Amino acid sequence: xxxxxxxxxxxxxxxxxxxxxxxxxxxxxxxxxxxxxxxxxxxxxxxxxxxxxxxxxxxxxxxxxxxxxxxxxxxxxxxxxxxxxxxxxxxxxxxxxxxxxxxxxxxxxxxxxxxxxxxxxxxxxxxxxxxxxxxxxxxxxxxxxxxxxxxxxxxxxxxxxxxxxxxxxxxxxxxxxxxxxxxxxxxxxxxxxxxxxxxxxxxxxxxxxxxxxxxxxxxxxxxxxxxxxxxxxxxxxxxx
Ligand code: HEC
Numbered sequence: 001x002x003x004x005x006x007x008x009x010x011x012x013x014x015x016x017x018x019x020x021x022x023x024x025x026x027x028x029x030x031x032x033x034x035x036x037x038x039x040x041x042x043x044x045x046x047x048x049x050x051x052x053x054x055x056x057x058x059x060x061x062x063x064x065x066x067x068x069x070x071x072x073x074x075x076x077x078x079x080x081x082x083x084x085x086x087x088x089x090x091x092x093x094x095x096x097x098x099x100x101x102x103x104x105x106x107x108x109x110x111x112x113x114x115x116x117x118x119x120x121x122x123x124x125x126x127x128x129x130x131x132x133x134x135x136x137x138x139x140x141x142x143x144x145x146x147x148x149x150x151x152x153x154x155x156x157x158x159x160x161x162x163x164x165x166x167x168x169x170x171x172x173x174x175x176x177x178x179x180x181x182x183x184x185x186x187x188x189x190x191x192x193x194x195x196x197x198x199x200x201x202x203x204x205x206x207x208x209x210x211x212x213x214x215x216x217x218x219x220x221x222x223x224x225x226x227x228x229x230x231x232x233x234x235x236x237x238x239x240x
Pocket of ligand 1: 043047049050052096100102103113114122123143144145146195
């Protein structure tokens with residue numbers, strides 16, 4: 001019995017540890033906010049597309065975000081790609097692997113595979129680590145091969161993990177700001193929120209429209225039901 005209680009006491013700690021041990025923050029994204037999506041797209045093409053592609057996403061699909069093709073061409077196509085092209089990356093998987101030890105994966109559907117909360121946490125929890133080849137490590141993705149590409153905005157931080165004996169190894173995380181970034185914490189959270197909003201949109205570009213259509217369809221079904229019911233009453237009124 002004692003063993004069982006002991007085992008049960010460890011269950012939460014194990015569940016906790018399974019996701020790299022770091023508690024995920026809730027991503028406050030609003031999928032219908034077009035300004036947020038536009039800001040996220042801008043950050044994505046400037047800071048992510050050098051290493052990661054989004055090969056299932058075409059630039060001109062971004063008219064979804066309330067932009068014209070001319071605006072997309074002028075602001076979001078930073079390579080010699082045409083506005084009808086997919087978001088390809090010049091870096092090959094092989095070069096990426098040679099450079100970083102792991103190939104940067106395509107990010108078109110990462111919003112679905114990792115989820116918004118994970119992405120929001122991941123992009124905000126890089127810290128300086130001298131032992132890592134890039135000089136960076138990450139609380140949500142320990143020993144990650146990706147450097148902190150947004151560090152000029154967030155500044156450099158260090159992380160100290162304090163094991164908590166009383167709570168069976170559940171750790172306490174202590175962040176220290178080493179150098180300031182160009183953005184304060186609130187601004188940086190907003191930058192990442194917009195970027196994650198965009199990553200989630202890419203994973204399912206029609207999600208907002210699909211949900212809107214669903215509501216319209218249900219509305220019409222409701223109307224149809226009223227007519228069908230009235231008709232049924234009309235047909236049966238002489239039978240009884
Ligand atoms: C300098 C190249 C480089 C840049 C720029 C870069 N990344 Fe990465 N990224 C990588 C590498 C390499 C990995 C693979 C890490 C690993 O497997 O350890 C990675 C992994 C990731 C992952 C984890 C994917 C998964 O499911 O395992 C996400 C998410 C990600 N990057 C998002 C971004 C975003 C968003 C940006 C832009 C802000 C960005 N990256 C910019 C190199 C880069």
